[in-house]
Amino acid sequence: MGQCESYPNSRVGEQAAVRRSDAKFKSGAVAVNVAGFHYDYTNLQATTTVGGVSTLQNAGSAEIYGIDADASFRASDDLTLTMGAAWLHARYDAFPNASLVEMPTDPDFDGVLDGRTDVSGQRMIRAPKFTVNGLIDYHHDFDAGRLALSLNGFYSTKVRMALESRIEQDAYFTGNARIAFSPADTGATLSVFARNFTNAKVLGSTFINPSADAVIYSPPRQIGVGLNYSF
Known part of the structure; x- marks a missing residue:
């Protein structure tokens, strides 16, 4: 069922009228969930940087709506497939x-390092238009022990990381993989893993100032082995 409510956000004065509708379907090994949502913000607060110091500023109003969906398929007792997608x-x-x-290097630089600009109508920061994720999970018990494999991936379209349009995260795809074996009656698990196996460059955080924009990237591709033991 859909619902509508108005509630204050964690920031003083910020409010959002919320409407959300959900639909669920399950038949045998298949389960599907779909949700539509609409947020109408008033007195929105946004974090901006003035003189190198982060501060809250009244951003007026904003509108967010979209659809997110996920589906899972239990192909067998050992294999489960999951996929999700969202449009925003x-x-x-x-x-x-x-x-x-x-x-000073900005094309529209007006001589003032800390300026004021009308960004009405622009896309909100850290809000990708489209995302997709998926997971393959497999495990099987043999006489010698348990074999487990997992593979997941995530795709995102381009994202504005800050109100300054020059700071953007390009569209990217990243994923993780792991294969593990647990010998029977040992308590040990041997594994080989790959994190961010596409070696995607993903921005984790940014620091904006007039002399240079600093960014911190999430970890690059990591490949390793692991040994766990449970007593």
Whole structure:
């Protein structure tokens, strides 16, 4: 069923009217969940950087709506497949006086390092338009022990990381894989794993200032072996 409510956000004065509808389906080994949602924000607060110091600023209003769905298929007692996807519309309806850190190299630099810009109608930061994720999980018990394999992946379209449009995360795909074997009656598990096996460059955090924009990336590709023991 759909629902509508208005509630204050964790930031003082920020409110959102929320509507959400959910549908679920399950038949045998298949389960599907679909949800549609709509958030209408008023007195929205946004974190901006002024003079190198992060501060809260009134961003006016914003609208977010979209659809997310996930499905799982239990192919056998040993194998489960899961997939999810989401589409998101997220824009500032009114943000006429956003504080931005400009740089002299910006094409529209007006001579003021900390400037004011109307970003009304622009996409909200850290809000990808489309994401997809998937998981393959397999395990089987043999006389010699248990074999387990897992493979997951995640795709995201381009994301604005800050109100300054020059700071963006390009579209990327990343994934993790693991194969493990637990010899029977030993308590030990031997594994080989790969994290971010596509070696995608994913921005974790940013620090914006007039002289240079600093970014911290999530870990690159990691390949290793593991040994766990349970007493």
